[in-house]
Amino acid sequence: MTPVAVVTKWFPERRGLAGGMVVMGFGLGAVIYNFVIKSIPSFAAAAQAAADYSAQAAAAHGTPNPAVIVLAQHHVSAVLDVFLYSGIAFAVLAGVCAAFLKNPPAELPGGAGAASSDAVAHTTREMLRTPQFYLLWLMLFLNVTAGILVIGNAVP
Numbered sequence: 695m696t697p698v699a700v701v702t703k704w705f706p707e708r709r710g711l712a713g714g715m716v717v718m719g720f721g722l723g724a725v726i727y728n729f730v731i732k733s734i735p736s737f738a739a740a741a742q743a744a745a746d747y748s749a750q751a752a753a754a755h756g757t758p759n760p761a762v763i764v765l766a767q768h769h770v771s772a773v774l775d776v777f778l779y780s781g782i783a784f785a786v787l788a789g790v791c792a793a794f795l796k797n798p799p800a801e802l803p804g805g806a807g808a809a810s811s812d813a814v815a816h817t818t819r820e821m822l823r824t825p826q827f828y829l830l831w832l833m834l835f836l837n838v839t840a841g842i843l844v845i846g847n848a849v850p
Contacts, residue, residue, distance in 0.1 A: 696795065704798045721841055731780075736772035743769050 698713045705712035731737050743765055765773075821827050 696792070700795050700797060717841075721844070727780075731776055734772075734776060736768075737776050740765060740769035740772045 698716050701712040701716050702709040732741070747765075816824070
């Protein structure tokens with residue numbers, strides 16, 4: 695959320711567009727990363743073994759027995775290795791990228807201020823009494839749900 699907060703300060707006139715572009719980048723990153731990990735042979739083999747087990751359980755019209763080991767040890771190691779190396783890569787990349795995040799100056803070039811002068815401060819109780827809060831919350835909920843549906847169907 696930090697990149698979203700920073701980008702909305704840089705583009706006060708187009709906060710929604712700027713924040714949406716950052717969030718779109720997160721979603722596209724998940725789709726692209728899916729293709730990257732599928733290209734790792736050991737991870738692909740582990741995914742195929744899990745899919746085969748699920749297909750067999752579905753064909754037998756039974757529920758998978760959790761007591762049965764689904765994946766061989768080398769498949770489990772492959773998945774754990776992907777998590778480990780991904781975590782290290784993401785920590786390094788996020789750390790480097792975070793070093794470049796800067797808040798804009800108090801007065802942006804071209805005379806645009808970093809903060810909106812039309813902002814109204816509300817307490818939490820006052821905010822919860824406004825219809826705008828619930829409409830914005832609903833809009834965010836629907837957008838996140840749609841995004842998860844798209845990513846969930848694009849990734850497989």
